[in-house]
Amino acid sequence: MSPGVVAPTPSENRHTPALTSPPRGTFSSLRIRNYRLFFTGQVVSNTGTWMQRIAQDWLVLSLTGSAAAVGITTALQFLPMLLFGLYGGVLVDRLPKRPLLLFTQSAMGTTGLVLGVLTLTGHVQVWHVYATAFALGLVTVVDNPARQAFVAEMVGPDQLANAVSLNSANFQSARLVGPAVAGLLIGAVGSGYAFLFNGLSFLAPIAALLLMRHAELHRVERAPRGKGQLRAGLRYVAGRPELLWPIVLVGFIGTFGFNFAIWLTAFTDTVFHSGASTYGLLNSLLAAGSLAGALIAARRATTRLRLLITAAFLFGFLEIVAAMTPSFWLFALMLVPIGVFGLTVNVTANSSIQMATDPAMRGRVMALYMMVFTGGTPLGAPLIGWITDTYGARIGFATGGVFSALAAVVIGLILASLGGFRVRDYPTALGLRKGMRSRVAGCSSRSTDCSRLIEGGAPGSPVRPL
Template sequence: MAAAAARPVTSPSVTPAGSARTSGRSGGTFAALRVPNYRRFMTGQIISMCGTWMQTIALGWLVLSLGASGTILGIVTAAQFLPILVLGAYGGLVADRANTRALLITTASLQATLAAVLGVLVITHVVTLWMVVAFAALLGLTQAADNPARQSFVQEMVGPETLPNAVTLNSVTMNAARVVGPAIAGLLITLIGTGTCFLLNALSFAAVIVALIRLDRAELRPKPRLTKAPGQIRDGLRYAVRTPSIRIPLTMMVIIGTLAYEFQVTLPLIARQAFHGTAATYSLLTGAMGAGAVIGGLLVARRRLTGVRSLVVIAAVFGVLILAAAAAPSLPLLVAALVLTGAASVAFISTGNATVQLSSDPRMRGRVMALWSVAFLGTTPVGGPVAGAVAQALGARAGLVLAGVAALVAALIGLASRRQAAAHPVTAAGRPTPVSS
């Protein structure tokens, strides 16, 4: 198994060094929606994502309502993502071994149950801070397996040629939900309270489960099922390190995921401290990023954009826009800057995700995407408390400054790594291989 998996598989758009070979048309902005299974899947995801964003807003506001500081908010956020950091690689191995569709039904059911329990605790006024931390940690446990399975399942539905478009449309729908979900959450929190948001999120998972059950299994392209054997997690790690078009995006995402994607910590603090706002203000800021991500995602979806070269440029633009948001002197200017930041954000995530997936051997895809989830989400236990502490000590805007600098540093490291890989191209087997620009 290890020897066979050591041969990197690249798509026509990704070279071994991660350079973009082609970035042409993807077959239209909504090419992936021509696949019936993908349409069914995305219908369930759109509904569920709205509920997830409602829960995200409610969770952050609930923590602050319980009297917690910015640092505590960071710790609660870290509790949700610590299981992904610690168990993410094993979650990817589970995804490689399991029937992906059945695994996703299981994780959706567990997340619905957790949301319902917390909603009842909030509505009955018995919730305490330790209960919120426990909820966040248990949610993270389910996400450790759900994230790599859900991301790798996209290729089982659409195939490699349509994957970049499908990945981008995933991001578009997630960020469209970022507009709708927070708007509903802000209204519900103001009129009723946070508990209703958790209960509605629990109900939204029914759409996911129904969609997964209704998929035409004959039209799926299931990955090879991995048989149990020792050393498979180590094999996945070695494979990722040896493949530049996987290693470089992962390295960049570790930096950006740790210090830049901490908006769930920085934005509520900016809403409350910098602009003396309410939950509606926080929802407005989150929704602005979501609106920008939808617009940017639809533009990216028209292009088959992959490769480290594109990723470096996008990361640099992302960093500059975050710094512009940090310097915005008024709420309208901050909202405008966050719209542009959201567009750059979805472009970075979509390009990196597609590059990593298309560079992965199908037998390694679950473990590779688990590493992507660790880099994106699992780094939050480190970055969440850091961003919260920086914002608490230096002001809410300082958290955004930290994020912008991190994105620029990631771009520089990606550029240097790409040049090094191009100068010394080596395959996973250790043999030189030509590199195209």
């Protein structure tokens, strides 16, 4: 048993997880009541979140007339994750996650309600938006790793990959609906009601958390309060290549490859000489591809690092190809597979990292993952924006693709070299159980049983080697 995990419930004792295959199916994790409640609450909340994102940018633009002010708002919302993300992970590992999420979801709803009231009463100023964006970012520092880690407590290891994929599908579905609803609301009654809806939408996940059955959660022992926990988390990741290199890869792609707000606006305006409706269409196609990628990922019973590297390379390669595409409709259609592979990278990295992490460390590891993935935006976006402004939309888009594809190739080569471990090195490098280590140590590297053990990874484990 992994350190920090409480003895399994009677239902878990019926089979040894290492010897059974998880139930397959796109929506298999929704059979679990607690996760079904969580998923339903997130459907409502994510829709509200996307509505607020659109309304927030539109409000800042209408107050200032400055695109730079919109960029400042975005940077303020992501900056806390970059600055304090790791500390958020330490808190998540120390505190019970369901009460913590009740607090963070309530706080996030409050920011929406405050901004909505200020807007509807006519008192809103741009600094109010800056302040609420920064406050929302501060809460996200804890909320993001807490939600990521809490998924494992709801569904257990067998359904973790499926649940992570469905979370992404949930978010991408809201990305299709939320902006459209926000556009209608803004046009009809103004931005204030979009903020109010977002604030009230958090009642759904709060209710879901309150209705969960505590006894059905996969309980994890919390990390005790003590010194050096942040450094311990960093050392933990640094000593495990199956965690370190996927996080590094996601960092490169999140920093340089996911700047679609910059590229799609630039293509719409300077390449295709069109307006807001075209921009909305391009975003919808990208979101549709992302949704398809999430649903495809949900059907996979296992997660391979080879899939992560391949998807990352294809993501970057397709960005380069799309950047050079002369036809509008061909460019638009290219966004669908780009969305598929981009989401595959995110889901595969997320699920493989969670399944390879000791539960007592999961909050810190996922905080580092989220810090690297989203915290790179304030660093990469200005550089990519400058390249796009200076050399054009095509060069800017291609640059992001080149960074992503090269990162995939280099890290793929590193992981491939690590995949050629000697038998005694393999279990340590892939973070397998101590029982597996003794089994590998007791076999000859040329024996059939040993070869199967090395090629297949841990029996029944959803995390697979290259």
